[in-house]
Amino acid sequence: MNDAQPLIVVEGLKKYFPVTSGVVFQRKAGSVRAVDGISFSIARGETLGLVGESGCGKTTAGRTILNLYTPTAGKIVIDGQDLTNANKVDLKEFRRKTAMIFQDPYASLNPRWTVNAIVSEPIRVHKLFTKEKERIDKVNELLNLVGLSSRLINRFPHEFSGGQRQRIGVARALASDPLFIVCDEPISALDVSIQAQVVNLLEDLQDKFGLTYLFIAHDLSMVRHICDRVAVMYLGVIVELGERNELYENPLHPYTQALLSAVPIPDPKRDRERRRVILSGDVPSPINPPSGCRFHPRCPIGKEHCKMDIPEWFEASPGHWVACNEIKG
Amino acid sequence: MGDAVSATTNIPRLSQDEIESPPLSLGQLTWRRFRRHKMAIFGAVVLILLVLYSFIGSFFLSEKYANYTDTNLRLQAPSSTHPFGTDSVGRDVLARTIYGGQISLLIGLTAVTIETIAGVLVGAAAGYYGGWIDAVLMRITEAVLNIPELFLLIVMAKEFAGKIPTITLLGREFSGSVVVIVVIIGLTSWMYLARIVRAEFLSLKENDFILAARATGTSNNGIIFRHILPNSMAPIIVTATLGVANAILAEAYISFLGLGVQPPTATWGNMLDGANSYLESAPWLWFFPGMLILLTVLSINFLGDGLRDALDPHSRAV
């Protein structure tokens, strides 16, 4: 699985959204610092999980990595190609090599398009097959790959259930033979019994095609199940990153610890036994993140200096990175 | 199931009855909802009858006949030879309403075509691109909106009258004034649609399927015309439908003021103008064209209402 060069390298990625005020003439009053400097790499064939709660910036990060939002700062390198200042041709090639699966199965498919049109769009845009017959064959092949009958090719999205629509979204993502797929909460909107179907499908496809995934989610149990490594985000920054078992069994950052202890376990005895870290307060706004360590207002072990010192990102043990003032190398 | 075997064996297969299959496409659903709207059906039927009246009617009575004047026959009340009576120069009113209908309906349709194209282009660009494009386009739109339509119509009618040559289309001669009217109405009515389309685009472009199209690499034009536009057809269709009624009325106003299509070419509007001096003495001169305008506008409005309800995706009825 680990090749020489990682497939994806992200360095210092930032995405700010301007906040404007004023009625007649809008001026910039500040910025929503949705992603405020994240760095990581993903090896070929790997699944990196990106977890965090609402407002942490994980969805923005996923979209910025795919250049759906223009980065405010930072570097993205995919398959050896640096995306900053990429020209139109390179960008188009980049789009072919990448894909995205979305959270909402009801909003991510054009309600006026047939399944055929939806799944074949990447094929048409990148001119991968020129003959109509070849395109239809490819679409049928993709539908079968995701477990849908070819008979459904001319149906419309509203005729399908949520799980089936998500499969159509997966088929579309595969259409251009991508290397890298960003899965943005692909199962959150589905029933529990359907979630397992879709996750198993994603894994099978990864085995078959050697795909690399960025799996963005808030369901920590599912992330542990499917991801090789996991990064935890809080208010626009990554606070911890590690191999999955290492991170889940030995969380270093107090936020990670609180997060993991808050996840419900479907096992009453285990649930009663474990120690819960309950955080106080709400997640602060990304417009004005707290000074120093962003987590300090809610941190159970925060000290005075945490209000001023920005924690350093360092490798606590091989492959296990963390940014916390109270933990030093 | 007889389909191509999947190379990956662990994916659960969906059996035939697990695939939800309502028998109705979006078009059929829309038709069903439309059918329940009695007034809309009534409007559609009346409209079809009016169109037939105007166009089939011309097979029975020639245009020459409609324009044939005989002062001996002037101002005759409705009779068996002239079912709608005759006008101030002896022309048959029935025939004139037939040919007048053709022009009025034609004006309605072409004006609406112009305003729809203009409105959609402006609204789409403003809504999709935003930023300064939006700002500029919207200021222009608002500026034109603020000019009273009638005023603009009158000014432009006076300015361009007589300057556009006659054109021949489908065997009929249309005086240049028809073209002028069509263009003027079209250019003064596009703003409403532009704002509606802009609003639709603003909200639709936030949808995930648009983001998906961008992630695929679809061009902006592709997104505008193949993704967003098909999803905003409902308000466009409704506005266009009602726009036909507006255009017909607008033509009636201008012609009534004597600035529209000039006789001998008949339109319902200029027939009303011709009836001005004979309101009490020869009511058939204004009654028939007036009735026809009324019926046309009403039926279009009912039709538009029905379409609006049928195309509304939030409507609970099937």
Place this chain on the structure above:
Amino acid sequence: MDNHSTPLLQVEDLRTRFHIPEGTVFAVNGISFSIKEGETLGVVGESGCGKSVTMLSILGLIPIPPGEIVSGKAIFRDRDLIKLPESEFEHLRGNEVAMIFQDPMTSLNPVLTIGRQITETVRTHLGMNQEAAEKTAIELLERVGIPEAASRLGNYPHQFSGGMRQRVMIAMALSCNPSLLIADEPTTALDVTIQAQIVELVLHLREQLHMTIIWITHDLGVVAGLADRVIVMYAGYIVEEALVDDLYENPCHPYTVALLGALPRVDRRRDHRLNSIPGAPPNLLVEPHSCPFAARCTYVIDKCRVENPPLLSVAPDHKSACWVDIKSSTTGITR
């Protein structure tokens, strides 16, 4: 089981249907359960299983038409709620029985301040004057952990975060000291750490006030930490009912087994693929006559496709609606 206490709420053979243009939706198809005072009952199931419709039917909140409660009783303190006229319900809801919902934004009035909404409830049901009502409101907000409660009385719902709003909902629900609290997916839309806060709060209040709670959710993890007893619903039926420890250690219905097998664990290393349940939930427009889970069940036998199994006792305090004894069955997936 304590034979001396009568249940606080006893539901018998409840059937609710909806008449829509496409046909009839058989939403709830004959369920019976009871809850004792001081108990927390977890109601678990996926979307469409009828868990919310059941509670709405009990509280008279189903619009009739298109809804229809075909049969059933819901005895609450000697009164059958199914037969209760609306006028009496108004006195009951918010007072003796309180309900909290998933989205506080839609259940709170956005144009009234929080203080006004709480004081109104308290004044209507308990007849307090404005001053006493305000004092009560402040106490309630403090009790649910809203900081600076007094100054927040004048705030509107949108000025609170999701977690805070849910706390306000709980405060309103508790304002008249209800005997029964029905919570319909109250934490589903919340972040995991906020969910933990709310669950903690509820556990705390439960102890303080000896509350009886019905907690509806699709999340088997949340239920494990909250409930004393659990009922599992599928397609408008109860398929299994057990004490919480027993349900998770010893599930007897294939659906429960499958559901638990489809869940990943945050506290364990991955050791096998998730056991996905093939197919999809049944079409509720078809009147059910066979076991609703038959089409997706790995233990299915011919009888399942013909006759719907009743909910029967399979062990002390443990009922399951299945023709097959899955413990001794040779078919099906073993872990």
